[in-house]
Amino acid sequence: MSSSSIPEQVGAGAVPPPQAHRGKRRRRDRESGWVTAALAAPGFLWIGFYLIAPLVIIVLVSFWTWTDAGFDKTLTTANYRELFNDSTYWENMLSTVITSAIAVVACLVLGFPVAYFLALKVQSLRIQIALFIIALAPFWTSFLTRAIAWTFPLMGREGALNQVLIKLQIISEPLPELGFSTLSVRLAMIQLYILFMITPLFFTLAQVDRSALESARDLGANWWGTFREVILPQTMPGIVIGSIFIFVLTMGDYGTVATVGGGNITSVGTLINSKIGAVQYPQGAASAVLLVIVLLAGVWGITRFANLREEL
Amino acid sequence: MTDQAVSHQEGAAAAAPSTAQPASQPSGLDLVGLTKVFAGGTVAVDDVNLHVDHGEYVVLLGPSGCGKTTTLRMIGGHEYPTEGDILLDGQSLVDLPPHKRPTTTVFQHFALFPHRTSLQNVEFGLKMHGVSRTERRAEAMKALEMVGLETLHDRKPGALSGGQQQRVALARVLVTKPQALLLDEPLGDLDRLLQLRMRVELRELQRQLGLMFIHVTHNQEEALSMADRIVVMNDARIQQVADPLTIATKPATEVVARFMGDNNIVRGKVTQRDGDRLVVEDEQHVKASVHAPGARHAVGDPGMIAIRAAAVTVDADGSTAGELNSAECEIVFVEFLGDLVKLHLVAGGERMLAKVGAEEYPRLRGREGERIRISWREEDVQLLDS
Numbered sequence: 001m002s003s004s005s006i007p008e009q010v011g012a013g014a015v016p017p018p019q020a021h022r023g024k025r026r027r028r029d030r031e032s033g034w035v036t037a038a039l040a041a042p043g044f045l046w047i048g049f050y051l052i053a054p055l056v057i058i059v060l061v062s063f064w065t066w067t068d069a070g071f072d073k074t075l076t077t078a079n080y081r082e083l084f085n086d087s088t089y090w091e092n093m094l095s096t097v098i099t100s101a102i103a104v105v106a107c108l109v110l111g112f113p114v115a116y117f118l119a120l121k122v123q124s125l126r127i128q129i130a131l132f133i134i135a136l137a138p139f140w141t142s143f144l145t146r147a148i149a150w151t152f153p154l155m156g157r158e159g160a161l162n163q164v165l166i167k168l169q170i171i172s173e174p175l176p177e178l179g180f181s182t183l184s185v186r187l188a189m190i191q192l193y194i195l196f197m198i199t200p201l202f203f204t205l206a207q208v209d210r211s212a213l214e215s216a217r218d219l220g221a222n223w224w225g226t227f228r229e230v231i232l233p234q235t236m237p238g239i240v241i242g243s244i245f246i247f248v249l250t251m252g253d254y255g256t257v258a259t260v261g262g263g264n265i266t267s268v269g270t271l272i273n274s275k276i277g278a279v280q281y282p283q284g285a286a287s288a289v290l291l292v293i294v295l296l297a298g299v300w301g302i303t304r305f306a307n308l309r310e311e312l
Numbered sequence: 313m314t315d316q317a318v319s320h321q322e323g324a325a326a327a328a329p330s331t332a333q334p335a336s337q338p339s340g341l342d343l344v345g346l347t348k349v350f351a352g353g354t355v356a357v358d359d360v361n362l363h364v365d366h367g368e369y370v371v372l373l374g375p376s377g378c379g380k381t382t383t384l385r386m387i388g389g390h391e392y393p394t395e396g397d398i399l400l401d402g403q404s405l406v407d408l409p410p411h412k413r414p415t416t417t418v419f420q421h422f423a424l425f426p427h428r429t430s431l432q433n434v435e436f437g438l439k440m441h442g443v444s445r446t447e448r449r450a451e452a453m454k455a456l457e458m459v460g461l462e463t464l465h466d467r468k469p470g471a472l473s474g475g476q477q478q479r480v481a482l483a484r485v486l487v488t489k490p491q492a493l494l495l496d497e498p499l500g501d502l503d504r505l506l507q508l509r510m511r512v513e514l515r516e517l518q519r520q521l522g523l524m525f526i527h528v529t530h531n532q533e534e535a536l537s538m539a540d541r542i543v544v545m546n547d548a549r550i551q552q553v554a555d556p557l558t559i560a561t562k563p564a565t566e567v568v569a570r571f572m573g574d575n576n577i578v579r580g581k582v583t584q585r586d587g588d589r590l591v592v593e594d595e596q597h598v599k600a601s602v603h604a605p606g607a608r609h610a611v612g613d614p615g616m617i618a619i620r621a622a623a624v625t626v627d628a629d630g631s632t633a634g635e636l637n638s639a640e641c642e643i644v645f646v647e648f649l650g651d652l653v654k655l656h657l658v659a660g661g662e663r664m665l666a667k668v669g670a671e672e673y674p675r676l677r678g679r680e681g682e683r684i685r686i687s688w689r690e691e692d693v694q695l696l697d698s
Contacts, residue, residue, distance in 0.1 A: 219437035
């Protein structure tokens with residue numbers, strides 16, 4: 001009895017008093033409202049605790065100052081002013097944006113044929129799933145293992161790529177660009193993140209009605225016309241989701257940069273990481289806030305591009 | 313008056329090619345020995361030969377898996393025949409991809425583009441043929457007007473009802489001015505009332521356009537009501553090609569008689585032969601005479617006949633009809649269907665069916681288990697090829 005009286009009371013509080021005493025139907029509505037709330041609550045708590053609260057705290061901290069005695073909580077824009085004048089920060093921001101843009105475009109261009117083949121060319125569902133799992137296989141190893149595989153075994157002065165090029169007599173000595181370089185970092189990122197593109201593309205392509213493709217052919221469209229007019233527009237949600245995934249993940253990435261770049265290469269991520277490492281919390285927080293703003297702008301740009309494409 | 317005029321014109325048009333042009337100028341669609349064997353050895357279509365005239369409404373009818381859809385897909389270019397040829401006005405289509413064929417298909421579930429408005433769906437074919445934007449918009453709008461959907465031109469398929477989607481699908485194919493329209497179960501996704509209305513609309517549209525329509529369905533009533541000619545298929549082969557009246561009243565084979573339904577099939581032996589007149593009797597002593605010119609049956613041969621349920625009459629009580637073309641039956645079930653009554657009967661061990669007018673219902677109601685006598689006329693008996 002007592003356990004059931006609790007939701008009753010709270011429920012009565014939520015519903016205006018004149019309606020509170022009417023029939024079973026209303027009670028059921030109220031109960032189902034509680035069920036909905038109960039089901040939604042974990043999600044809300046999760047997002048509130050792990051996303052909204054940390055963001056608020058970071059924004060708050062970015063307006064503080066760090067002293068030897070701890071945080072000075074007077075609000076100041078000094079951190080931001082300093083950052084705006086910090087050319088290193090903006091150079092890194094630019095190179096990180098370029099890296100991310102390259103990763104997004106390369107993953108899209110390389111991932112689309114794979115997803116297209118899996119979703120539309122493979123007829124049997126069983127083979128489709130088997131091939132998809134094989135495509136996933138590299139991701140069963142840890143991120144760090146794969147990142148390290150990109151360093152001295154593959155790239156680097158003595159790495160496989162340089163050795164092969166020398167053996168083929170295309171180059172006479174190891175190319176430094178294939179060592180701990182920006183190029184290595186950018187190449188590695190494509191391979192490390194491509195699955196975040198292939199997966200959403202695969203699922204949106206798999207939903208394209210095959211008989212609509214047949215009817216496009218029937219109405220006079222060749223392969224390219226069918227692709228451009230029927231497949232591509234319907235795959236837009238997958239392209240947008242995949243692009244956002246890769247853009248956001250590569251912008252914030254510092255593990256790959258640190259490992260594959262061998263400490264020679266920096267990015268916004270590694271800058272923030274080093275500021276936090278040097279206990280410059282407010283500085284780090286301000287850098288992170290600016291990164292989030294650039295990220296939001298990028299995500300907005302990606303969705304905007306998709307809309308534009310749709311209107312053409 | 314107008315009906316006569318139309319039929320006269322049609323007759324003249326149909327007669328014209330044969331008189332004006334000799335056989336060297338073939339017109340219409342020809343399927344020649346068309347065969348499709350799928351990987352794995354399933355024979356989907358086996359040696360189908362068929363001629364369809366321009367302006368003709370032909371329905372391919374048969375149970376699912378009979379090869380009718382595969383036949384249609386081969387005509388449209390969506391399946392490649394294993395053997396045989398498809399000729400349109402004497403030109404082979406077999407090696408042309410779908411987008412280069414003068415045929416278009418209305419697919420089973422309409423296959424509209426979900427991300428495009430009805431107008432964009434309709435203009436698609438013209439866009440792919442390089443027609444300029446203003447021109448194709450105008451053409452598409454005209455096609456939408458033809459199917460009565462001009463006001464819904466900016467709706468996407470998801471916001472249209474089944475019947476409206478069906479009309480968009482029709483407008484979309486008609487705008488490309490095909491020489492043959494292929495329809496795969498075009499009414500299958502609609503509810504019954506809409507089906508009935510679309511039958512009339514579709515047929516009216518075809519008559520206006522004077523186009524060749526090839527329509528695939530498993531629905532007997534739909535085929536009978538719409539076709540100029542019905543092609544009944546079963547097990548990858550053509551069973552019978554004839555006009556609806558012939559298919560309904562004079563089925564050529566047991567398969568057709570069973571598939572069209574409401575036929576009493578009596579399988580027995582020929583017990584008498586008198587010129588073209590045969591008498592067939594089965595083990596339950598149901599005896600029927602049939603006029604079958606050209607039949608090669610001799611006395612003692614197995615014979616099979618079909619008696620249409622609608623041609624069976626219930627005799628007045630105490631009738632003393634003879635044994636021939638008549639049977640004494642027990643009533644198993646009296647099924648009232650609104651405008652008619654289906655009597656499920658057993659004659660000896662033989663199940664029989666009689667369809668009588670609804671006015672008989674008061675007299676028959678509740679008489680399950682009683683015995684009655686039924687009879688039929690010789691003209692309504694059809695000898696079947698086994």
